[in-house]
Amino acid sequence: MRKNSKLGAEKASPRKVVRLRNNAKTIVLGVTGSIAAYKSAELASLLVKQGHQVFVVMTEDAAEFITPLTLQTLSKNPVMTSFFDEKENWRPGHIELADRASLLLIAPATAHIIAELAHGLAHHPLAAIALATRAPILLAPAMNGKMWLHPATVENVEKLKSRGVEFIGPEEGMLACGYEGIGRLWKVEDIAFRAEFLLARPENLIA
Numbered sequence: 001m002r003k004n005s006k007l008g009a010e011k012a013s014p015r016k017v018v019r020l021r022n023n024a025k026t027i028v029l030g031v032t033g034s035i036a037a038y039k040s041a042e043l044a045s046l047l048v049k050q051g052h053q054v055f056v057v058m059t060e061d062a063a064e065f066i067t068p069l070t071l072q073t074l075s076k077n078p079v080m081t082s083f084f085d086e087k088e089n090w091r092p093g094h095i096e097l098a099d100r101a102s103l104l105l106i107a108p109a110t111a112h113i114i115a116e117l118a119h120g121l122a123h124h125p126l127a128a129i130a131l132a133t134r135a136p137i138l139l140a141p142a143m144n145g146k147m148w149l150h151p152a153t154v155e156n157v158e159k160l161k162s163r164g165v166e167f168i169g170p171e172e173g174m175l176a177c178g179y180e181g182i183g184r185l186w187k188v189e190d191i192a193f194r195a196e197f198l199l200a201r202p203e204n205l206i207a
């Protein structure tokens with residue numbers, strides 16, 4: 001007879017059980033239509049491993065690069081792609097997520113979402129959440145270097161920074177568009193680390 005069958009069962013299990021810590025937070029992970037969108041899968045996975053509740057909100061274009069099913073599986077939560085996914089609740093799901101979020105992290109963030117956020121547009125759930133939440137916002141841009149350095153993007157980034165939005169990256173390197181230079185998504189491990197830092201900050205509210 002086995003002395004400790006419980007231990008035996010744990011040994012046999014190939015899965016590592018991830019337990020939510022007491023200080024588990026809700027992170028809304030926004031994913032937009034960049035070639036770097038595939039890296040959001042690893043990022044979602046890291047944030048879950050860090051013990052957080054992760055809710056992915058994708059733009060329509062992001063779904064051309066990575067499937068909601070992948071992100072739903074890795075985040076262990078439903079993925080929001082449209083306002084009209086929200087038919088089960090009287091309370092709009094995007095407002096619920098905006099209120100619940102301890103952090104809104106958009107990675108990768110396209111030039112387009114940066115422009116939308118700078119101008120306060122709310123044409124899809126991710127942009128609406130960015131307007132409605134009072135949680136800190138962290139953007140990890142990824143784009144062609146000329147797009148990043150264009151005065152329109154520079155102005156939009158400055159505008160967002162002046163409102164307390166934080167940025168990580170982009171970094172320099174070989175870009176998918178064939179150019180070498182600034183524009184690559186920052187390393188996902190570092191993005192997850194910065195997210196953790198912002199969540200731990202005592203004054204994690206912006207005006």
Ligand SMILES: Cc1cc2nc3c(=O)[nH]c(=O)nc-3n(C[C@H](O)[C@H](O)[C@H](O)COP(=O)(O)O)c2cc1C
Pocket residue numbers: 031032033034035036059060061062109110111112113142143144147
């Ligand atoms: C193959 C491909 C790769 C792209 N990569 C980027 C990118 O890295 N960054 C970016 O800002 N736009 C990129 N775009 C353009 C965006 O997909 C486009 O601006 C889109 O409207 C962004 O929409 P969204 O911000 O709502 O997701 C790419 C387009 C294609 C077809």
